[in-house]
Amino acid sequence: MFLDTGVARTKFSRPNQTPWIRRLRCCPCYLFRRKHRRNGFVNCGFLSPVSRSLVDALRNDREAAYRSWLEKRPSALKTIDCMLKAAKGKKIVVFLDYDGTLSPIVDNPDRAFMTRKMREAVKQVSKYFPTAIISGRSTDKVKEFVRLQNLYYAGSHGMDIMAPKESVSSWNSHAHLTLDRKGNEVLFQPAKKFLPMIQEMIARIQKEIVKIQGARVEDNKFCVSVHYRQVKEEDLEMLEQKVVSVLQDYPDFRITRGKMVIEIRPSIEWNKGSALEYLLETLGLKDSSDVLPLYIGDDRTDEDAFEVIRKRGQGYPIIVSSIPKETRALHSLRDPSQVLAFLERLARWGKASSPSGRCSNRICALAD
Ligand SMILES: O=P(O)(O)OC[C@H]1O[C@H](O[C@H]2O[C@H](CO)[C@@H](O)[C@H](O)[C@H]2O)[C@H](O)[C@@H](O)[C@@H]1O
Numbered sequence: 001m002f003l004d005t006g007v008a009r010t011k012f013s014r015p016n017q018t019p020w021i022r023r024l025r026c027c028p029c030y031l032f033r034r035k036h037r038r039n040g041f042v043n044c045g046f047l048s049p050v051s052r053s054l055v056d057a058l059r060n061d062r063e064a065a066y067r068s069w070l071e072k073r074p075s076a077l078k079t080i081d082c083m084l085k086a087a088k089g090k091k092i093v094v095f096l097d098y099d100g101t102l103s104p105i106v107d108n109p110d111r112a113f114m115t116r117k118m119r120e121a122v123k124q125v126s127k128y129f130p131t132a133i134i135s136g137r138s139t140d141k142v143k144e145f146v147r148l149q150n151l152y153y154a155g156s157h158g159m160d161i162m163a164p165k166e167s168v169s170s171w172n173s174h175a176h177l178t179l180d181r182k183g184n185e186v187l188f189q190p191a192k193k194f195l196p197m198i199q200e201m202i203a204r205i206q207k208e209i210v211k212i213q214g215a216r217v218e219d220n221k222f223c224v225s226v227h228y229r230q231v232k233e234e235d236l237e238m239l240e241q242k243v244v245s246v247l248q249d250y251p252d253f254r255i256t257r258g259k260m261v262i263e264i265r266p267s268i269e270w271n272k273g274s275a276l277e278y279l280l281e282t283l284g285l286k287d288s289s290d291v292l293p294l295y296i297g298d299d300r301t302d303e304d305a306f307e308v309i310r311k312r313g314q315g316y317p318i319i320v321s322s323i324p325k326e327t328r329a330l331h332s333l334r335d336p337s338q339v340l341a342f343l344e345r346l347a348r349w350g351k352a353s354s355p356s357g358r359c360s361n362r363i364c365a366l367a368d
Helices: 019-024 028-035 049-072 076-086 116-128 139-146 167-171 192-209 233-247 272-282 300-312 336-353 362-367
Strands: 002-004 041-043 091-096 131-134 152-155 160-163 185-188 216-219 224-227 253-258 261-266 291-297 316-320 331-333
Touching (some): 076 291, 076 331, 076 336, 131 272, 139 152, 160 272, 192 216, 192 261, 233 253, 233 261, 291 300, 300 316, 316 336
Parallel strands (some): 091 131, 291 316
Antiparallel strands (some): 002 041, 224 261
16 A cells, blocks of 8 residues: 655645644654655554554645635536537537546656556547647657557647648648658747757756766757656755756746646747647637637646636636645546546547548548
8 A cells, every 4th residue: 555645855845734733744654665665655564553643643644735726627528418518519629638638656767667558548539629738748759659650749738739641731732831750730839049058058057966866957959858756855956056056047048837747838828729729720719709628637737728718708727636735627528538538538528529430630630
């Protein structure tokens, strides 16, 4: 049995600590286990009866808090029938974040694979609805993980937008598109001019943090991630200082924060929400009142997309979270396994409501 103690690190990301957590943290068994913990998890099997009861109380506390949060952000699995009823005659467009949404959060960012089942669910969904992956990763990396052709991809927090092969040019002969190495259509890259600077910055950060055990830099093309999930607590302050000091020489960049990651990106007015709007426009749906954008994401950067949907006054912003948190989303899913169940249900509905169960997504039709 495992319990996420939520013992996070200094100012980097620390969930609220209840009195139970404070008491638990003084318990010798807990301290012993904490010394041997991996990834913030404590194996409760080794706890004494006293600590175990504290752990149980803590778990009950958390469940109660989560249940009360669910009242404000109802589970999308429970509200899906309502959503689909309201979607009759309208066009659903699906936007999906990657890490923490389609794949579980893991220690090594290079191994954040999605399951075959999840891939199949996304594939089925994309047969019936235009579907886009919007991620903080580089577009190439997220495509490598997802491995589906008929999707739109917006990597680097929406700063690198690509359409599936021949999808746009086939219906918009005026589109001036460039193709990437694999023939995908590059739609929009608003931060192109920063590319050389980003490469220089990555080299400098790498040099600065090379001695900090567990720290790693991920090149996300138009953005950079500095991971600290595996950095010792006592090194975190130093890591932060080093990153901030390099950034002082790059005033055109800013820091945002994700899950145990410092994200660096060009200070331009562009985010996942802008990418969502851009894609709706590309699909010719931006001003349509019959469009229901559905966005599923777990991170702070997804909030921009939730906000755009809320401002449109139509659509479904869905947060993936197993703990209560501040969000602009209106619905929730607990974890990627619930995301999977939701997507499977959506695909079944798409199939049942499209004439003779055939694909209604224009891109699929082109590929058929
Ligand atoms: O927008 P996303 O697709 O959610 O990308 C956000 C960041 O996700 C990745 O980092 C997170 O997931 C890793 C793998 O599970 C985990 O090790 C890390 O701690 C998380 O922060 C990705 O590696 C980052 O580059 C993205 O910015």
